[in-house]
Amino acid sequence: MEISYADYLQSAIDVAKDIGPTILKNYNSRERKIEYKGAIDLVTDTDKAVEEHIIKTLTGKYPHTKILGEESTKDGIYNWGNEPTWIIDPIDGTTNFVHRFPLFCVSIALSINKEIVAAVVFCPVLNELFTATKGGGAFLNGEQIFVSSVDTLSNAMVATNVGYDRTKAGIDHMLGNLDNILNQNVQAIRFSGTAAWEMASVSCGRLDCFYEWGIHPWDIAASTLLIREAGGVVVDPSGSDVNMEGRRVLCGGKPIVDLLSKLLLPKPSSN
Ligand code: IPD
Numbered sequence: 173m174e175i176s177y178a179d180y181l182q183s184a185i186d187v188a189k190d191i192g193p194t195i196l197k198n199y200n201s202r203e204r205k206i207e208y209k210g211a212i213d214l215v216t217d218t219d220k221a222v223e224e225h226i227i228k229t230l231t232g233k234y235p236h237t238k239i240l241g242e243e244s245t246k247d248g249i250y251n252w253g254n255e256p257t258w259i260i261d262p263i264d265g266t267t268n269f270v271h272r273f274p275l276f277c278v279s280i281a282l283s284i285n286k287e288i289v290a291a292v293v294f295c296p297v298l299n300e301l302f303t304a305t306k307g308g309g310a311f312l313n314g315e316q317i318f319v320s321s322v323d324t325l326s327n328a329m330v331a332t333n334v335g336y337d338r339t340k341a342g343i344d345h346m347l348g349n350l351d352n353i354l355n356q357n358v359q360a361i362r363f364s365g366t367a368a369w370e371m372a373s374v375s376c377g378r379l380d381c382f383y384e385w386g387i388h389p390w391d392i393a394a395s396t397l398l399i400r401e402a403g404g405v406v407v408d409p410s411g412s413d414v415n416m417e418g419r420r421v422l423c424g425g426k427p428i429v430d431l432l433s434k435l436l437l438p439k440p441s442s443n
Pocket residue numbers: 242261263264265266267333334335336364365366367368384385386387388391
């Protein structure tokens with residue numbers, strides 16, 4: 173029996189909503205185990221348990237599917253192929269989760285031939301469920317959503333994150349981009365610390381665009397489909413085609429993305 177994109181989507185919605193109460197309980201609890209993946213890059217026992225639960229549920233139901241998951245990827249090697257693959261970030265915004273800053277989300281995408289065909293971004297604190305299937309539109313809690321049509325920076329709310337690169341070159345690059353955008357009289361810049369939710373927010377038009385260097389496929393996979401299905405574009409910050417494994421992204425409505433791609437500076441290293 174053929175499995176439709178809608179079937180896959182429903183399974184991803186079910187598992188994201190099912191794990192929501194556990195995430196919230198752990199968010200409100202004082203007892204959690206924090207480990208360091210890098211000097212400032214955190215992972216908690218909740219990230220690991222949530223990813224395990226999602227993997228067990230989805231591969232239990234669809235044994236032919238593979239996994240590309242933030243906490244189960246070893247040595248930074250993505251190992252992402254053409255087979256149907258669940259791309260999972262159990263908690264995007266782990267640092268927010270640890271600090272009890274309420275913006276973080278579960279992000280689940282399904283790729284087939286490395287193309288995203290179903291997507292869920294679920295923010296348990298805000299109870300926001302973003303969903304999309306390829307060709308089927310994008311939705312927030314069941315209402316169809318669209319990217320904004322803003323075409324000038326003086327009308328735009330731009331989002332980005334400072335990421336984890338604390339090298340001099342990395343900081344200079346980040347500040348150089350902010351300088352360029354501020355000098356164009358941008359209306360607002362936001363740093364929310366959860367790329368998946370920020371991109372989901374672009375898909376429903378409350379943010380006009382988002383860019384970041386240093387992201388991974390699991391941070392952006394689901395939201396990439398949300399934005400495309402909401403009428404927006406997801407590209408490399410230079411304006412060329414996005415490479416989902418290239419660790420950088422720019423997205424939004426086409427006019428503002430075209431404008432920003434001319435302002436953003438290339439970065440010498442990839443992280
Ligand atoms: C991180 C968040 C953060 C972004 C980082 C991501 P994680 O994901 O999306 O906003 O700046 O680049 O790695 O580690 O919390 O899942």
